[in-house]
Amino acid sequence: MLNVLSRSPRLPASFYNRDPRRVARDLLGKVLIRREGREIRAGRIVEVEAYLGSHDSAAHAAAGLTARNRVLFGPPGRAYVYFIYGNHYCLNVSCLPEGDAGCVLLRALEPLAGIPAMSRARGLKTASAGLNELRLLSSGPGRLTQALGINRALDNGKNLTSRDSDLVIVDDGVARPRFKVTARIGIAKAAERKLRYFVTGNAFVSGRRK
DNA sequence: TTATAGATTGCCT
């Protein structure tokens, strides 16, 4: 597993230099990897949401360029990490060329590697392989960042397409899975827009899985 | 300077 993932190619900047809705769909089935020397923590992306630019009132970019959201207006393929509800970090990837905002929020991963390290980072007692324990690792946007040790000071603005980055998304050759599209979770504005994408039938998808 | 809402989670009933 580790060898397969280590050999897998990173997604290039051109992958992210597109409409966030297209990027969101195509990220399903790809693998997010945190490298720590020879060790890695990794999970397959099974749930995402697209956030658009100024015409999407739910997006942080809707208010225009600010100190917090400047990464969204930068080049594609960068990590946009923000702190929310006084407790949680959320990880997004910037899309579209410099000057155009837009991103994809990563909402859930299926754990693949580094599970004991993820379990420790999440403060869970057991590293057991039961499905319930595994779901607690990275099913949810705040959970997956905690599991991979992602925070704003460390990772905001990081180039996910760079060779020497310790945070990357790779394509390990698994075909894009079937997916469903629904409204986004936890937002009040533009709540009717169908911009959430998740893998059909996957147990690691957070929230409602209809 | 003060107020408020928020792309969540986990614990309680």
Next chain:
DNA sequence: GGCAATCTATAAT
């Protein structure tokens, strides 16, 4: 299913 915890970016005063 309900709701408190916890803090910061941004809006309002």
